[in-house]
Amino acid sequence: MTDVKNTGDCFQKKTGQNSIVQPLLTDLYQVTMAYAYWKTGKINGHAVFDLYFRKNPFNGEFTVFAGLEECLKFLEKFRYSESDIEYLRQILPTSVEEGFFEYLTTLTADSISFYSVKEGTVVFPRVPLIRIEGPLVVTQLLETTLLNLVNYASLMATNAARYRLAAGKLKLYEFGLRRAQGPDGGLSASKYSYIGGFDGTSNVLAGKLFNIPVKGTHAHAYITSFNSLDELINTLLIPKDGEVPNDFLQSSLKWRESIASMFNILLSEVSDGELAAFVSFALAFPNGFMALVDTYDVKRSGLINFCAVALALHEFGYQALGIRLDSGDLAYLSGVARSYFEKIGNQYNIPYFNKLNIMASNDINEETIISLNEQGHCIDSFGIGTHLVTCQKQPALGCVYKLVELDGEPRIKLSHDVAKVTIPGKKNVFRLYGNTFSLIDLLQRSDEEPPIMNEKVLCRHPFEESKRAYVIPSKVENLLLLQWKDGRIIRPMPNLQEIKENVHNSLKILRSDIKRSLNPTPYKVSVSDSLYHFLHKLWLDNAPIGELS
Amino acid sequence: MTDVKNTGDCFQKKTGQNSIVQPLLTDLYQVTMAYAYWKTGKINGHAVFDLYFRKNPFNGEFTVFAGLEECLKFLEKFRYSESDIEYLRQILPTSVEEGFFEYLTTLTADSISFYSVKEGTVVFPRVPLIRIEGPLVVTQLLETTLLNLVNYASLMATNAARYRLAAGKLKLYEFGLRRAQGPDGGLSASKYSYIGGFDGTSNVLAGKLFNIPVKGTHAHAYITSFNSLDELINTLLIPKDGEVPNDFLQSSLKWRESIASMFNILLSEVSDGELAAFVSFALAFPNGFMALVDTYDVKRSGLINFCAVALALHEFGYQALGIRLDSGDLAYLSGVARSYFEKIGNQYNIPYFNKLNIMASNDINEETIISLNEQGHCIDSFGIGTHLVTCQKQPALGCVYKLVELDGEPRIKLSHDVAKVTIPGKKNVFRLYGNTFSLIDLLQRSDEEPPIMNEKVLCRHPFEESKRAYVIPSKVENLLLLQWKDGRIIRPMPNLQEIKENVHNSLKILRSDIKRSLNPTPYKVSVSDSLYHFLHKLWLDNAPIGELS
Incomplete structure (x- = not known):
């Protein structure tokens, strides 16, 4: 997950975004x-x-x-x-x-x-x-x-203000560009949801034009683009405080064995393609590793692979950021994820592991957030698309x-x-x-x-x-x-x-x-x-x- | 109602409408x-x-x-x-x-x-x-x-295609710019509702950019901007096939007396401000007179004033186009309007009067049209806004x-x-x-x-x-x-x-x-x-x- 710096407003007002706002835009x-x-x-x-x-x-x-x-x-x-x-x-x-x-x-x-x-x-x-x-x-x-x-x-x-009231202190990100009512609908959604209380957007152009923090990790397509570990050509990573690269894949595989056994999961159930995707993403963003864990099976594959890579990053001196859940029972799965993180954090004495970020992003609306809060959940942040940007309720x-x-x-x-x-x-x-x-x-x-x-x-x-x-x-x-x-x-x-x-x-x-x-x-x-x-x-x-x- | 000529596509591609459609418009x-x-x-x-x-x-x-x-x-x-x-x-x-x-x-x-x-x-x-x-x-x-x-x-x-299926051969106009999701949402709505089967739009810029027929008459504000007949300074109109201007207001007043009596309405019930507005609009658009008749009372004021002005126009050699209803029970009121038109058309032997256009434009959606068709109505065309352009149903x-x-x-x-x-x-x-x-x-x-x-x-x-x-x-x-x-x-x-x-x-x-x-x-x-x-x-x-x- 790349959380973006504040860049000042040097890019604002450089585009013709509102070139269609002119006297003939009328009845x-x-x-x-x-x-x-x-x-x-x-x-x-x-x-x-x-x-x-x-x-x-x-x-x-x-x-x-x-x-x-x-x-x-x-x-x-x-x-x-x-x-x-x-x-x-x-x-x-x-x-x-x-x-x-x-x-x-x-x-x-x-x-x-x-x-x-x-x-x-x-x-x-x-x-x-x-x-x-x-x-x-x-x-x-x-x-x-x-x-x-x-x-x-x-x-x-x-x-956006209503989502903010429902979500309390949880982080809220606008992810709706693809479902917005046109290009400008998408941009306006990013801008006005930020005003209304959101913490950022996935929309890069909105970030550029309005100086809004931009967020993003990867999609299911990234995960499914890897079929096996053989696809990883370079698996070396330089430790954070070191100079000599070391094999990051081997470290991830070693940790995966321990974690799978800790949670009684057979290694054959854990997807190698998914691990390859996670490893490659961590190699690209060792300081910003956030993983989408629901491509195959959250409990038996996604979380195991994520924890393995996060522990490997820890061994190399980096801290993973967390996971994103994009399907399934979010209250339940976020609880499972938190229990994995806490068990590992306590077992290996890595306090930040207990607090790894859990983001949820599947068809969230105001009612979902209120209902999740009533059920109890372990989600830290929401990525919200269609319901937010089209104001589906009205x-x-x-x-x-x-x-x-x-x-x-x-x-x-x-x-x-x-x-x-x-x-x-x-x-x-x-x-x-x-x-x-x-x-x-x-x-x-x-x-x-x-x-x-x-x-x-x-x-x-x-x-x-x-x-x-x-x-x-x-x-x-x-x-x-x-x-x-x-x-x-x-x-x-x-x-x-x-x-x-x-x-x-x-x-x-x-x-x-x-x-x-x-x-x-x-x-x-x-x-x-x-x-x-x-x-x-x-x-x-x-x-x-x-x-x- | 100004129904617009086809202007060729000379204005298309001249604006930066899609200047925001660029590689950074992405997640x-x-x-x-x-x-x-x-x-x-x-x-x-x-x-x-x-x-x-x-x-x-x-x-x-x-x-x-x-x-x-x-x-x-x-x-x-x-x-x-x-x-x-x-x-x-x-x-x-x-x-x-x-x-x-x-x-x-x-x-x-x-x-x-x-x-x-x-x-x-x-x-x-x-x-x-x-x-x-x-x-x-x-x-x-x-x-x-x-x-x-x-x-x-x-x-x-x-x-739009669904509205077209519901409306059969009735005319459909997109009137949603003010409620669309942003300026570009409005433009896109005009364009794609035209593709889907609409006959035109109220959006002038859409007309200019996409060569779509543009429609429009006046708003309630136009009617309420007139308080009395004294506000009409110039009331002369040149007959269609003549050269010498004649007093159009006097003709309208004369016809209003006959019509009010024909429908047993007291002249004191009929708004003078509304008549002033209709007369001034007919003077501006003698060939394109279409009137919004529900500002005060459709049956006791709006229709009487409209018919008076339409008959005056007829006397001057012009043909009125029709009315727009923007509130109330559209099935009922359109039936009342049609019965007024037919009674007058038959009484004075003006065949086109029976077929004057009745447009309805109050919060119409697909279900409204289907329900109106089931009830029976006398509407010829619909102006459709919010439900169409925001796709409110989904x-x-x-x-x-x-x-x-x-x-x-x-x-x-x-x-x-x-x-x-x-x-x-x-x-x-x-x-x-x-x-x-x-x-x-x-x-x-x-x-x-x-x-x-x-x-x-x-x-x-x-x-x-x-x-x-x-x-x-x-x-x-x-x-x-x-x-x-x-x-x-x-x-x-x-x-x-x-x-x-x-x-x-x-x-x-x-x-x-x-x-x-x-x-x-x-x-x-x-x-x-x-x-x-x-x-x-x-x-x-x-x-x-x-x-x-």
């Missing part, structure tokens, strides 16, 4: 709406849009906001190229006036103000993660791309982007489904803290005075009249921060490590019953008294009185 | 294995790998193979850059020898032979979709990237890449789970046809004579001894075709349209019970008698005899 209706706005003289209406979601993913009660850096980079380069205009001219009806295309070439995001929650912050339904203000056409044209950039990033970071987060104000007038989208009613008007969001935990989020109209520390504030359920509470916050945090204005990113962009720490800290101030996997408690998102009345008056004013027929 | 263990192979002198062993899957997705019994073009483009540019090598040098242990890095700089895919099924062909479990032959190190280094490129592409094409296809032969010796990966046992050795695959349908796929050892048309051939189940059948094929198709050799793509690359047709034709020769959604019949994948005995001898030779203890 056509944004462009047709832009034309209709242009025709009707509404292009410069001052719009306010909220980007938020309605329901936490994975049957949970929290979400981690991510994707902000990519949104801001998109704003920086939001400009239609000549070739974009040429394409639009081809696909729009010939009746579309030339002046519109000329108008499009002048568009930038310079006229936009962009507020958002800090990347890596824990967020909840109905809270605007992003609030955008500016000319109607530009704000509308940004919708699809921003949703695309926030949805998967936040979903992935949330998923592969999309339903962020939406809604117009809440235009030229100072509030806008509301009604729906028979209360959860789909928008909270109108330009709003601020405050997080109110108790002494240890965050208590509640409070949405206010933008012209209200913010809540004050240690002063009582009335927080209301947005839709249920009788649900109200006074809160005396010991700390008040303004969640929506100005990130972009006048064509510039306003505040220093945190690096990945800092965002990762923000996730960690943000989750720490959330009560554990809100974070638990089974039947978590919902976190409260409230509105001020003023916003409550504003919302309900507007609702009544806009809802037609039905007629039963 | 680190491929590189550590490469070093171990290099150290042990095995780099030039002649390897054969099969890429295949074990189980069809979505509880179905077929899969559509896709992603080939991207694989071949990856082979073309498979080369480690200086910066890649520099990064690998930093992250690998310092003990890794310099010669290895020099070796990596010389690597290309020129030494590889790459066989595959034609892109867009229907395929089944255990059939190699791709067979790769060449030096062990290079073949191994390609694994992760090829899996990434095939897995999602094939999953997406299969998903967001990953489990393709694997297994070593089956090395230096002429077969390799087998055993497993307690029979489904995971590899079929060893270099193999060919033939599809045997009856008069109308394909009957069975047959895997043979590569040195066997291919089956011959109208001659009896024995086909065996790979694992169940008693399951055998003689087949007399009326046509024999060799599925694995040479695509890449000596550093060159061998055969002309089909364009997207041709691949789409291949999907269509390939599905046509599959019996309908294999394609049905509920309890489909498995298609048979067999092995030749020779391969059967070869497989089972190798299995016995390699499986250790257990010992109960």
Whole structure:
């Protein structure tokens, strides 16, 4: 297993990874709406849009906001190229006036103000993660791309954070590139699972671009590529503190005899091809030997061969790292492996042997980890693929982007489904803290005075009249921060490590019953008294009185 | 609704869409294995790998193979850059020898032979979709990237093909960009859903890059951005065959009065803001008017306003296209809409009115379509997002890449789970046809004579001894075709349209019970008698005899 050094960020920003994040990465209706706005003289209406979601993913009660850096980079380069205009001219009806295309070439995001929650912050339904203000056409044209950039990033970071909560202090590695939804899906999975709490990835390009630790040992194909010991041509290894090479295969064979007899295994049951593979891998990585032990039979072959090679390495002054299990009953097999290691460690008085790393990597998901923890197991680290990177339990987060104000007038989208009613008007969001935990989020109209520390504030359920509470916050945090204005990113962009720490800290101030996997408690998102009345008056004013027929 | 012209492929290949598809887009263990192979002198062993899957997705019994073009483009540019090598040098242990890095700089895919099924062909479990032959190190280094490129592409094409089967002749549009797994996830979804049977996408960049028809009208935000009729500044429209502009709003208002009274709706119930939005959109797109009718109340507002504007357009010589429903009971509401259209069409003798397009787009999945078909509905087209693009029902296809032969010796990966046992050795695959349908796929050892048309051939189940059948094929198709050799793509690359047709034709020769959604019949994948005995001898030779203890 090669555990990789931190290499600084010298490789970042050298590739065109996001070359497809451009104004045309959008739905056509944004462009047709832009034309209709242009025709009707509404292009410069001052719009306010909220980007938020309605329901936490994975049957949970929290979400981690991510994707902000990519949104801001998109704003920086939001400009239609000549070739974009040429394409639009081809696909729009010939009746579309030339002046519109000329108008499009002048568009930038310079006229936009962009507020958002800090990347890596824990967020909840109905809270605007992003609030955008500016000319109607530009704000509308940004919708699809921003949703695309926030949805998967936040979903992935949330998923990873849930695995982290389930795994406690065990190490977690993202191994999902081969099953991810495309090349970029794989890269994003590596990046946002690291932010969410993973310790590294197998994805080399993600390591290079994002400075994430990279992990890897070998695959079954490596083991099956060896049929016999004769395939080993050079079997010499220089001891760690020596200069004269010695025969490493002979040492491994000698140890294998002792170990097989210690565990009552016939040598004929132990695969020679597997030993050849292990020996060759140890010769290549004497300081980083980690072996996949389930190609043939874990108990009767894989563990015996691994222990033999690990003891040979010990004799040569090196320390093996451990094993990976990729099939079978992981609770049971990890226990068997640990008992082998402890028996050998005690027998030969090699204390680190007792603590050799056991990694599991077969179709692991959040439930598997929770169930393994309940059963008891001896696993130190998990390599997680498909379930993590595709967010199999719920592969999309339903962020939406809604117009809440235009030229100072509030806008509301009604729906028979209360959860789909928008909270109108330009709003601020405050997080109110108790002494240890965050208590509640409070949405206010933008012209209200913010809540004050240690002063009582009335927080209301947005839709249920009788649900109200006074809160005396010991700390008040303004969640929506100005990130972009006048064509510039306003505040220093945190690096990945800092965002990762923000996730960690943000989750720490959330009560554990809100974070638990089974039947978590919902976190409260409230509105001020003023916003409550504003919302309900507007609702009544806009809802037609039905007629039963 | 803007339905877009075909623009030729002049925009294709102009972007760096796949700039991240490069040799480092892989798992680190491929590189550590490469070093171990290099150290042990095995780099030039002649390897054969099969890429295949074990189980069809979505509880179905077929899969559509896709992603080939991207694989071949990856082979073309498979080369480690200086910066890649520099990064690998930093992250690998310092003990890794310099010669290895020099070796990596010389690597290309020129030494590889790459066989595959034609892109867009229907395929089944255990059939190699791709067979790769060449030096062990290079073949191994390609694994992760090829899996990434095939897995999602094939999953997406299969998903789309299933929607197509469910929808029959109804139109299908992919609307999922905002919920896709990242920007590239969105683009790939557009591309492969088009291949799989969709009629177009909302994704403008996909249209530009892949020459796919693009569709779109407007969003709820467009409707809610209008509060009243006063917001319409210019309400003049030139009739289609005229020159003198006339007041379009007045015409719409006049028609609205008639229609409201025809359906016993009070004018006070009908939203003026919605009418303003529809009128402005019709003024921008008089030839392409399609309206989202569920912002307020479909029956009492949306449909009344739409019909009013559509009749005004008719008066001006234009034809409206139809409506989109994005919420509520789609079977019921589409029926109501159709009855409105028919009543008006008959009343005013406007035949096309009866056939106005009804599009539905609220959280549609395969089951929704099947259920709507059972209930009866009046929908003409579906816009499908989240469920389609994230493949929510099963967001990953489990393709694997297994070593089956090395230096002429077969390799087998055993497993307690029979489904995971590899079929060893270099193999060919033939599809045997009856008069109308394909009957069975047959895997043979590569040195066997291919089956011959109208001659009896024995086909065996790979694992169940008693399951055998003689087949007399009326046509024999060799599925694995040479695509890449000596550093060159061998055969002309089909364009997207041709691949789409291949999907269509390939599905046509599959019996309908294999394609049905509920309890489909498995298609048979067999092995030749020779391969059967070869497989089972190798299995016995390699499986250790257990010992109960």
